[in-house]
Amino acid sequence: MTPQRTSTNPTADARARVTTAPVVTAALRLADTQRLLADYTTADAAEAAFQAQMVRLAGVTGDPFSRAWIAPGHFTASAFVLSPDESQLLLIRHRKLQRWLQPGGHFEADDPSVDAATRREVAEETGITALQPLDTGLFDVDVHLIPAHGGDLAHAHFDLRMAYRAERWTLAETDEVDDVQWVPLQRVQALETDASVLRAVARLILRSHNSPPDSALAR
Numbered sequence: 001m002t003p004q005r006t007s008t009n010p011t012a013d014a015r016a017r018v019t020t021a022p023v024v025t026a027a028l029r030l031a032d033t034q035r036l037l038a039d040y041t042t043a044d045a046a047e048a049a050f051q052a053q054m055v056r057l058a059g060v061t062g063d064p065f066s067r068a069w070i071a072p073g074h075f076t077a078s079a080f081v082l083s084p085d086e087s088q089l090l091l092i093r094h095r096k097l098q099r100w101l102q103p104g105g106h107f108e109a110d111d112p113s114v115d116a117a118t119r120r121e122v123a124e125e126t127g128i129t130a131l132q133p134l135d136t137g138l139f140d141v142d143v144h145l146i147p148a149h150g151g152d153l154a155h156a157h158f159d160l161r162m163a164y165r166a167e168r169w170t171l172a173e174t175d176e177v178d179d180v181q182w183v184p185l186q187r188v189q190a191l192e193t194d195a196s197v198l199r200a201v202a203r204l205i206l207r208s209h210n211s212p213p214d215s216a217l218a219r
Contacts, residue, residue, distance in 0.1 A: 025112050029065060032113040033160065034058050040138045050141045054158050065107040073156030077117035078104020080139060080163045080200050081131065083182050086208055089201065092125050093179035100191040118162045126180045127172025131164035139163035142196045
């Protein structure tokens with residue numbers, strides 16, 4: 001019987017674990033993104049074009065989840081979060097753009113999936129951590145241009161969007177955004193927002209008509 005080998009260099013082993021972990025996480029994140037994009041059913045030609053661009057980006061050699069990946073841009077993750085009774089939408093006042101948008105942002109190196117990234121962003125920007133997914137896959141996809149700012153060149157955000165229902169109403173003030181609020185779905189269009197948010201709101205309103213919320217979760 002061949003004796004089991006043991007390491008004689010603990011430092012090298014530790015270094016290997018530190019080096020390997022991000023590689024494994026990146027592979028999991030890419031596989032998750034490719035699966036979600038393959039399973040997503042687009043609503044119209046515009047979304048189909050966004051999906052096709054994202055599939056191409058996911059096939060590049062390199063790390064399209066890094067904010068340093070400028071040409072043509074990189075993946076981001078965001079979330080449309082409904083209130084417990086599904087009557088209101090969670091929106092943040094974006095500090096740079098000065099518009100009311102859904103919580104979201106860049107991927108971090110230790111995010112193993114789109115779901116993990118969106119949940120982290122929601123927690124960081126609004127304090128909400130208890131979320132129930134509205135679906136098992138993507139809720140929306142969008143590609144939009146980010147103008148040059150400071151030392152950053154103009155580039156595109158390939159935004160992967162999930163949808164959830166919050167289990168609690170309580171919000172927290174954070175340093176990530178200027179403000180955070182629950183906004184009735186019917187009133188979002190009166191805010192300074194963008195077309196992709198209004199598109200998502202229309203989809204959420206349609207969904208609410210087709211599947212009434214669980215009354216036990218209402219306030």
